[in-house]
Amino acid sequence: MRHPFAITLDVASSLANKTGGWRVERPVFVDRLPPCNDACPSGEDVQGWLYAAESGDYKGAWRRLVRDNPMPATTGRVCFRPCETACNRVQVDEAVGIRSVERFLGDHAIGEGWSFPGRMSTASGNVLVVGSGPCGLSAAYHLRRAGHRVTIYETSASLGGMLRYGIPAYRLPRSVLNAEVRRIVDMGVTVETRHRVDDVLAAREDGRFDAVLLALGAPLAHHVPIPAVDSAYVLDALSYLHGAASGHPPQLGRCVAVYGGGDTALDAARTALRLGAEEAVVVYRRTGSQMPANSEEYEQALAEGVQMHWLSTVARAGDGELLVERMELDDTGFPQPTGVFETLEANALVLALGEETDLSSVDRAIDIHSSDGVIDIGPTMMTGHPGIFAGGDVVAGERSVTAAIGNGKKVARQIGAWLSGENVSAGSRHPLAELSSLNTWYYADAPRTVQAELERARRLTTFDEVVAGLNETDALFEARRCMSCGSCLECANCFGMCPDNAVHRVLDPLAKGPLAGGDGVLRAGGVRPFAFDYDYCKGCGICVSECPSGAIVMEPEVI
């Protein structure tokens, strides 16, 4: 090439200048553990299914959800939502309404008649599940998905355990419960209701089961001796709720007192009002703030007219009245008697003082041990008897529907591993995505969507569901409030804000709907939308600072 005067070199592009050599630190994409996932007792990938829901891919979201929890319409109503307590958005405005979106997806799946994806492996054990509460159902589902044959023995007439006989229909409509139970049974689970297991070893032998899961729950009422006159009407809350759920509620009279401070106590009081009681009084020996009941249910109970009688113990149940002693908190916050008594009007006293397990079915298995009324299990959730596992309320731990469902998943995995002679390897946990690793500037200001509640008049006369679900528009809005903590949300900030064009898009941005593997989760196959070009990246760190979700970190360059 001929050059003009004083020019000796051809025109070249700066692409020849690999500025990556300037770098002492390099940006890398990471996945941090979102606090919602971290807090979920069922081990749901909350951020993952919200991510799919945000783009309107409800089926992908639901499938992602039911990988861990087969009953989202149920937990979408009755979960205590530890995820929302942990949600980073609490510190920005209000927590994302995760449970309301979960419920929307669960209801949507029922409405659309979606069934579970097929089995994931070809395991072939024969497993007996004793009890069909949330733990038993969840375990049956996960065992079935793994390919095992599953048989459920249930003492009651219908499946569901406490979901059916403990939680009233105004919190969990039976049509919803039935649909989610049926979907699990339809996977090919053999069910025997009204089948009481008196001896688990015999039951295992008779059915030639390879393994047994004891998901016995805690079906007995905890009893405290209370002096009562012969004509006093005293019954326990569990049998009252069981009667109401079975359509044969005991008649309690005009004025009902409930003794206890948990959710069962509030459910008994709210049920009594619905069944015709004019007054329902909850008697609790501590104060309102110390009540173990869920605050949401407490608010709803108050709105329905349930009266609260704090700092009182029942001294004697009389005929149509109750003698209670006033209590007083001592310096340690513990209630102490004062010797001051008063009389309350009460035609019946319902005791809601906690639930206990029924271990009679394992009496003959001498190597199954128990302590404090719960079955002892090892780290693999197996009892002292080989092949017999236990989970849910019958073992020590948090007693909630969601925890039981998570327990069912874990124990199913352990049973599968035991049957095949393997060990379950605990996956490594990513570091937590703290709010400080996020750049919240980029999130649009968006207050939380409020779920409508049924008006009081209808709540007092019917078992209609109290809290309404979200419509699609609101559910989508709520899902999009998710900040995707610790996971790339494809905002393209790294791509757009790199002064050196050293971030490339590696995934088609025009792709809509399910992106990978049909379940709508982009990163399921390890595919990320963007990649760094270390030939030119100078390591300035703007991408890290401006990543809204904290999904990029700087790492020292190895020299």
Place this chain on the structure above:
Amino acid sequence: MSRNGVRFFQVGSFAVGNRLLDPEDRTVQADEQRSNSLTSGHRACQGCGEALGARYVLDAAMRASNGKVVVANATGCLEVFSTPYPESSWRVPWMHSLFGNVAAVASGIAAALAVQGRDGVRVVAQAGDGGTVDIGIGCLSGMFERNDDVLFVCYDNQAYMNTGVQRSGSTPPSARTATTDAVGSEPGASFGQGKDVPAIARAHGVPYVATATIADLRDLEGKIEKAIPMRGSRYVHVLVPCPLGWGSAPADTIRVARAATECGLFPVYEAERGEVVGVTRIRRKVGVDEYLSIQGRFSHLYSPVRRADVIDRIQKIADSNIRRFRLE
């Protein structure tokens, strides 16, 4: 005027892109087919705000003109780091001018195109604050007066950076530069000096004047998109933090620019024929401390003792901007 019309969650219109938006509603920078007018391999420092600003502006100009842009570039950082002989980082027709005459060169290009009848080709002149505020202001004023068909973009990093951070007419009061030492009772650059070129441009009554920062991409792209098809002289003044000269962390370049607008020190607005027609309102107001304390050029205001008196004077400037432009 803020271009936050699209309110899509979870990232509304603040981020570069949003997978939930239709592609046509995304920014130019979110598009992998963007021009990359200033491509990789340039020699700007880590975290250079000017390199980012120039790509934002020219990529938007390329899209708005269907790829028909001619650029004249004054001497300065932008020219030095992008074109060390024989390499060039530019992927647009690009011409290097003297330090002070880029407005005149661009006027000439526009005139030549007009003579040829090629009015579909748009001319952009770009310069740093030195080439605009100080050395180039004569040519710029002439270009405004003749209303030549040029979009002039000033990338304002508030000092002469590539020659070693000397004070310019755009250096803010109290900032330390090589020529305004942080010594004495009034350390750093003086109060009451310097030039407000967007106001000078407005005083010329040119068709369009706008200010912007690299922290609000949608706003910046919207202004370029609006300015490109307009005829006559247009002026866009873009604040581009300089990690080297400002003593800020390279990773904080966007953060510093954002703090400049959120505290009110850098009002973002647009004007037509001299009249202000829109302002970008402050979204999350902060005090000037948020802006000053993350920059080494103001470190003498915080150490060894906090100079509340000086910071107060700077806060008063911010407050006055907020009042004058109704930024809240």
